[in-house]
Amino acid sequence: MTSVEAFPMIVIPSERGILFASAAACGVFQLASAAADATFMSKTFYITTPIYYVNARPHIGHAYTTIACDVIARRQRMLGVDTYFLTGTDEHGQKIERAAQAAGKTPQQLTDEVSAEFRALWDRMGITYDDYIRTTSERHKRGVQALFRKLRDSGYIYKGTYTGQYCVFDELYVDAIGAGAPCPECGRPTETVHEENYFFKLSEFQDKLIHLYTTQPGFIRPETRRNEVLSFVKSGLRDLSISRSTFSWGIPVPDDPKHVIYVWLDALANYITALGWSSNDTTLYDKFWPANVHMIGKEIVRFHCVYWPAFLMAAGLPLPKSIVAHGWLLFEESKMSKSRGNIVRAETILDVLGADALRYFLLREVVFGQDGSFSFDALVQRYNADLANGLGNLASRTLTMITRYFKGEVPYPSASSSLTADDLAVADAARKAVADYGAYFDQFQFSRALESAWTLVATVDKYIVENEPWTLGEKQDEESRSRLATVLYTSAEALRIVVALVHSVIPDSTARIWAQLGLGDVKTFSLSELQWGQLQLGTRLGNVEAVFPRADKSTIERMQKMEEVDRGAAAVSVAAPATPAVGEPVKPVASDGKITIDDFAKVELRVGLVKVAERVPKADKLLRLEVDLGTEVCQILAGIAESYEPEALVGRKVVIVANLAPRKLRGLESNGMIVAASPEGGKAILAGFLEDVPVGTRLK
Ligand code: ME8
Numbered sequence: 117m118t119s120v121e122a123f124p125m126i127v128i129p130s131e132r133g134i135l136f137a138s139a140a141a142c143g144v145f146q147l148a149s150a151a152a153d154a155t156f157m158s159k160t161f162y163i164t165t166p167i168y169y170v171n172a173r174p175h176i177g178h179a180y181t182t183i184a185c186d187v188i189a190r191r192q193r194m195l196g197v198d199t200y201f202l203t204g205t206d207e208h209g210q211k212i213e214r215a216a217q218a219a220g221k222t223p224q225q226l227t228d229e230v231s232a233e234f235r236a237l238w239d240r241m242g243i244t245y246d247d248y249i250r251t252t253s254e255r256h257k258r259g260v261q262a263l264f265r266k267l268r269d270s271g272y273i274y275k276g277t278y279t280g281q282y283c284v285f286d287e288l289y290v291d292a293i294g295a296g297a298p299c300p301e302c303g304r305p306t307e308t309v310h311e312e313n314y315f316f317k318l319s320e321f322q323d324k325l326i327h328l329y330t331t332q333p334g335f336i337r338p339e340t341r342r343n344e345v346l347s348f349v350k351s352g353l354r355d356l357s358i359s360r361s362t363f364s365w366g367i368p369v370p371d372d373p374k375h376v377i378y379v380w381l382d383a384l385a386n387y388i389t390a391l392g393w394s395s396n397d398t399t400l401y402d403k404f405w406p407a408n409v410h411m412i413g414k415e416i417v418r419f420h421c422v423y424w425p426a427f428l429m430a431a432g433l434p435l436p437k438s439i440v441a442h443g444w445l446l447f448e449e450s451k452m453s454k455s456r457g458n459i460v461r462a463e464t465i466l467d468v469l470g471a472d473a474l475r476y477f478l479l480r481e482v483v484f485g486q487d488g489s490f491s492f493d494a495l496v497q498r499y500n501a502d503l504a505n506g507l508g509n510l511a512s513r514t515l516t517m518i519t520r521y522f523k524g525e526v527p528y529p530s531a532s533s534s535l536t537a538d539d540l541a542v543a544d545a546a547r548k549a550v551a552d553y554g555a556y557f558d559q560f561q562f563s564r565a566l567e568s569a570w571t572l573v574a575t576v577d578k579y580i581v582e583n584e585p586w587t588l589g590e591k592q593d594e595e596s597r598s599r600l601a602t603v604l605y606t607s608a609e610a611l612r613i614v615v616a617l618v619h620s621v622i623p624d625s626t627a628r629i630w631a632q633l634g635l636g637d638v639k640t641f642s643l644s645e646l647q648w649g650q651l652q653l654g655t656r657l658g659n660v661e662a663v664f665p666r667a668d669k670s671t672i673e674r675m676q677k678m679e680e681v682d683r684g685a686a687a688v689s690v691a692a693p694a695t696p697a698v699g700e701p702v703k704p705v706a707s708d709g710k711i712t713i714d715d716f717a718k719v720e721l722r723v724g725l726v727k728v729a730e731r732v733p734k735a736d737k738l739l740r741l742e743v744d745l746g747t748e749v750c751q752i753l754a755g756i757a758e759s760y761e762p763e764a765l766v767g768r769k770v771v772i773v774a775n776l777a778p779r780k781l782r783g784l785e786s787n788g789m790i791v792a793a794s795p796e797g798g799k800a801i802l803a804g805f806l807e808d809v810p811v812g813t814r815l816k
Contacts, residue, residue, distance in 0.1 A: 154334065154437050154438075155334060155408050155409060155437050155438045155558075156192075156408070156558050158197075158408060158437075159197070159198065160197065160198045160199070160200070160403055160404055161189075161192045161197045161198065161199045161200070161408050162199075162200045162201075162202070162391075162404035162405065162406075162407040162408050162409075163185050163188055163189055163192075163199070163200075163201050163202070163407065163408060163409045163410075163411065164185070164201075164202045164203070164387050164407055164409070164410050164411065165181050165182050165185050165202070165203040165204075165411055166181065166206075166411075166412050166413070166416060167203070167204040167205050167206040167249060167251065167383055167386050168204075168205055168206060168234055169205070169206050169211065169212065170205050170206070170207050170212060170215075170226060170227045170230035170231050170234070171211055171212055171215035171226075171230070171454070171806055172215070172230070172454035172806050172807065173230060173233050173234075173454075173461075174233065174234050174237050174461075174462065175452060175454065175459035175460060175461055175462070176445060176452065176459075176460050176461070176462050176465070176474070176478070176490065177413070177444070177445045177451075177452045177453065177459070178234070179237070179241070179462045179474065179478070180442070180445055180478050180482075181411055181412070181413060181442065182203060182238060182241075182243055183241075183243075183474070183475050183478055183479070184411055184442065184478075184479065184484070184562070185201060185203070185409075185411050186201070186243045186244055186245075186475075186620075187475070187479065187562070187620045187621050188409065188411075188557075188620075189201035189244055190244060190619070190620035190623060191557065191620035191643065193244075194619065194620060194639075194641065194642070194643035195642075195643050195644050196642055196643075196644055198403075199246075200246050200247070200391075200400065200403075200404045201244060201245050201246050201247075202245065202246065202247050202248075202249060202386075202387070202390050203238065203243070203245045203247075203248060203249075204231075204247075204248050204249035204250055204251075204386060204390070205227070205230070205231040205234055205235075205248075205249075205250050205251070206251055206379070206383045206386075207223075207227040207231065207250055207251045207252045208251055208252070208365055208366040208367065208376070208379050208382050208383075209287050209365065209366060209379030209382075210284050210287070210360070210363050210365070210379075211284050211285065211287060211379075212226065212227065212365060213363055213364075213365035214284065214804070215806055216365075217801055217804075218801070218802075218803070218804040218805070218806065219806070220793060220795075220801065223365045224252065227250070227252055231250055235248055237462060237463070240463075240466060240471075241462065241466065241471045241474075242471060242623060242624065247390050249386045249389065249390040251367075251382055251383060251386060255389060255390075255392070255395065256385070256386060256389045256390070257367050258389075258394075258395065259385060259388065259389030259392075259393055259394055259395065260367050260377055260381070260382050260385045260389060261367060261368075261370045261377075262393075262394035263381070263385050263388075263389075263393075263394070263427070263431060264358075264369060264370055264377055264381070265370050266394075266431045266432075267316065267427065267430050267431055268314075268370075270430055270431065270432070272316055272317045272320070272430040273314050273315065273316055273317070273358070274314070274315055274317070275312065275313070275314055275315070276312075276313060276314075276315045276355075276357075277310070277311070277312050277313065278309060278310070278311050278312075278313045278315075278357045279308075279309070279310045280292075280308070280309060281293070281294075281297055281299075281306035281307065281308060281309070282306060282307050282308075282309040283299035283301065283302065283304060283306045283307075284307060285299065285302055285304045285455065285808065286299060286301050286302055287378075287379045287380060288301060288380075289309075289356070289357055290306055292306050294308075295307075295308045295727075295766045295767060296725070296727060296766060296767045301415070304808060305725060305767040306767060307764075307766065307767045307768075308763065308766065308767075309360075309362070311357075311360065311361050311362055312361060313357040313358070313359050313360070313361065313375070314357070314358050314359040314369060314372075314375060315355045315356065315357055315358065316355060316356045316357075316358045316381075316426075316427070316430070317355055317430075318353045318354065318355050318356040318422075318423070318426055319352075319353050319354060319355050321353065321425075321426040321429060321430070322349055322350075322352070322353045324426075324429055325349050325353075325422060325425060325426060326346065326349055326350060328425060328435070329342060329345060329346050329349070329421075330346075334437070334438055335421075335425075335435075335436075335437070335438060335439065336417070336421050336438075336439050336441070337438060337439070337440045337441065337485075337560065338441070338485045338560075340485075341414060341417050341421070341441045344417070345417060345418065345421045345422060348418065348422070349422060353422070356378075356423065357378065358377065358378040358381050359375035359376065359377055359378055360375065360376055360378060361374055361375045361376075362764075363376070364376060366379060366382060367382050380419050380423060381423075381427065384419065384420070384423065384424045384427065385427075387407055387410065387424075387436070388401060388405060388433070391404055391405055393405070393433075405433075405434060406434040406435055406436050406437060407436040407437065408436070408437050408438060409436075409437070409438050409439075409440050410424075410436050410438070410439045410440070411440050411442070412439065412440070412441050412442075413441065413442060413443075413444060414441045414442065414443055414444065415444075416441075417439070417441050420439045420441075421439050424436075424439075440560055441485075442484055442485055443482070443483075443484075443485055443486045443487040443488065444487045444488075445478075445482070445487075445488060445489075445490050446487055446488065446489045446490065447459070447460055447489070447490050447491075449489075451487075452490065453807075454806065454807050455806075455807040455808035456807065456808065457683070457807045457809070460490060460679060461679065461682060462474060464675050464678045464679055464682070465495065465675065467678070468667075468671060468674055468675050468678075469495070469496075469499055469667060469671070470624070470625075471624065472503070472621075472622035472623070472624050472625045473495065473499045473503065473664075474495075475621055475622055476498070476499075476502065476503060476566070476621060476622050477494075477495050477498050477499065479562040479563060479566060479621055480498060480502065480562070480563050480566045480567075481494060481495075481498055481563070482563065483561075483563055484560050484561060484562050484563065485560070492672045492675045492676055493672055495675075496667050496671055496672050499664070499667055500666055500667055502570055503622075503625070503664040504664040504665065504666045504667070505666075506570060506573050506574075506577075507570075507573055507614065507615075507618075507625075507629075507663075507664070508625075508662060508663050508664035509577075510573055510576055510577060510580075510607070510611055510614075511611055511615075511629045511632065511663060512660065512661075512662055512663075513580065514580070514604065514607040514608050514611055515608070515611075515632055515633070515657055515660040516660055517585055517586070517589065517604055518604050518608060518657060519657060519660055520589065521585075521589045521600060521604070522601070522604070524656060524657040525654050525655065525656055525657070526605060526608060526634070526651060526652065526653055526654060526655040526657070527600070527601035527604055527605055527653070528601050528605070528653050529601055529602040529605040529606065530598050530599070530601070530602045534598075535602065538579055538582065538583060539602055539603075539606050541575070541579075542575060542576060542579050542606050542607075542610055543606070543609075543648050543649075545571070545572050545575040545576075545610070546572055546609070546610050546613045546648050547648055548568075548572075549568050549569055549571065549572040549613065549614070549617065550613060550617065550646055550647075550648075552564075552565070552568035553565045553568050553569055553617045556568060562621075566618065566621065569614050569617050569618050572610060572613065572614055573614055575610075576606075576607055576610040576611070579603075579606065579607065580603070580607055583599075583603045585600055585603045585604055585607075588600040588603065605651070605653075608633065608651060609648065609649065609650075609651045611629070611633070612630075612633055612635070612650075612651050613646065613648065615629050615630055615633070615638070616630075616638070616641060616643060616646050617643075617646070619638050619641075619643075625663045625664060626638060627639075628661075628663050629663055631658045632657060632658045632659065632660050632661070633651075633655070633657060633658070634655040634656045634657045634658050635655070718775075719773060719775070720773065720774045720775035720814065721771055721772070721773060721774070721791070721814065721815035721816070722745050722746070722771070722772050722774045722812060722813065722814055722815065723745075723746075723769055723770075723771065723772075723805070723809050723810065723811055723812060723813045723815070724743035724744060724745050724750075724769070724770050724771070724772040724774075724788075724790075724811065724812075725743065725744040725767070725768075725769055725770075725811045726741055726742070726743055726744075726765045726766055726767065726768050726769075726770060727742045727743065727744050727749060727766070728740075728741065728742035728766065729741050729742075729760075729762035729763070729765040729766050730762050731757055731762060732753065732757075732782055732784065734782075735757075735781075735782050736757060736758070737755045737756075737757050737758055738753050738754070738755055738757055738781065738782065739753070739754050739756055739757045739760070739762055739765070740752075740753055740784060741753075741754055741765065741790065743770065743772055743788070743790075744811055745772065745774055745811065745812050746810070746811045746812020746813075750772075750774070750787040750788050751784070751785060751786065751787055752772065752786050752787060752788045752789065752790055753781045753782070753784055753786035754789070754790045755800075756790070756792065756800050756802070758799065758800075759792075759799035759800040759801070760800075760802070768802070768804070769804060769805060769808075769809065769811070770790050770791070770802050770803065770804065771790070771791040771802075771803040771804070771815060772788050772789065772790055772791070773788055773789040773790075773791065774788050775788075776788050776789050790802065791803040
């Protein structure tokens, strides 16, 4: 095989270091110069996802962050950079403890199950993580305790008393006043916490943090998030409580095991404990820390951009180079989230269209940094337009014609002297695509990077249509054969360039097209050497077959149905817990004595919010509750005083039988019944919800 010389060999600009200006838009990534940015300028590259909570199963919001990291990690590896990619699960804290309780499991059982579910999904999607950290692992616990000691020994921790509101959903101390006051972040009722705690001297880091944000503008991206954090820190920082003592599902404070370490200190430390910081083997830490990119969703910016750098500064450790916050995936107009119940599972899309379709859609459709809506219609439309009709069609027609007209061998193009303006324009478009793609990519502007690759696809399509290789193929004269060879060579070479560029985004399908081009394993290709004209003449094509079959209308309905069935199954398991109420034994039902749906409908089960809870004098087992049902507040007497402290119930959402006839207990009227499980010989466990649900909602 000879390398092509017919096209003038112009050295293309390096993929990195191209000056580049982009439109300023809210939440969109923008830096004046990729060259000035340290994020991609190291010999090694370390990228992390958030570690996901295990109180509910994964959805495409989690997949979005994980895919973005995977795409970057794969590209770094293709550029020859020694890369480490970390993901994992966040398994401690009150939220997980309660979720386990509600599911009738131990926290360890729940975390084992859900963590495995996340990992299995990433494996199924071909996510190329190098390590999967779980915060319940011994290596992590040891590292967190070492960090706590280090902060304490450096004089940044003291003991005090915290009285105030805590949002269990966000695991966040908040400035709100009064029991049940709404959390300023998520609007859910907060709980009053009065505890002796360890405090971290966050207030001492205000000036240092402001200095960090102003001297390293790339530390927080995009710009809008940096500005938000800057004004938050400028408004003043208070010391932060970093331990809890009213529950036990966490890592014990060294030398004071009555306390567990605040879940965010525990979780953030994963980024260094996974690398073996402070362990016997710090090879990975020495090689990869500081991280190049912590990728996160915008709702956890404060933890990553304020608390985390402050902890690291206090411990005398280097800071990550960049924290990159993307926007939210919305579904049915609001943030896709387990608590709202409006999630879409990745599995549905994987089953029907495959992982590449999901990866491409999320990065192409959503402007990274901004919120973006997900819909099955848009997914299928993009898939058909860009993958089936775009790249897929370009590949199949180019490769099929080479097979038909040149017996499956890449043909010789004409000598450079006889290249037409059309031929040269395609080569120029390819060079531009390589340069633009790299520059946009390094700015985290994935949708624009992909747009520039697809501009090349469109250019080649137009070139093929205008040069009609199928007409040339009918002729046998030398001139037509030579022209046909040039057109097909040019098309195949442009195809090769697109495939190499977008391999990290759609790895499976591009690996197949690469093999069909007769180029072997795309993983071994070095992206930093990508140039026009490298396709070797005489390369024998592999087996040519369609990579993206067209999706018809029924595909949308199929996916919607799959999600409906799944949601229905989840709803049934919530609505039918078959849990007898405490102190209200359910009459035994004969095994053949099934009830009808109408019988069940007579019981009005509603979501209630406990506003007041107190002991009933001289009644050891009874609590008096005032429960908000949305339309009224009712008084309920519940036999759960041996299972719950009254303070722990205020602000909690419970299931109430709302249409029970009133009755008197200890002289007090009880209007309704609270639903709980009563395991044999154990304490009562209140029925609850993993997702947030509005007060008053009927269970049916
Ligand atoms: O916050 N759109 O875990 P988490 C986009 N354990 N991204 C979304 C999303 C959506 N609708 N929903 C979730 C935690 N994500 C902590 C993190 S890190 C030390 C501890 C993604 O399970 C996004 O990355 O609530 C978001 O930040 C993360 O999942 C939150 O996951």
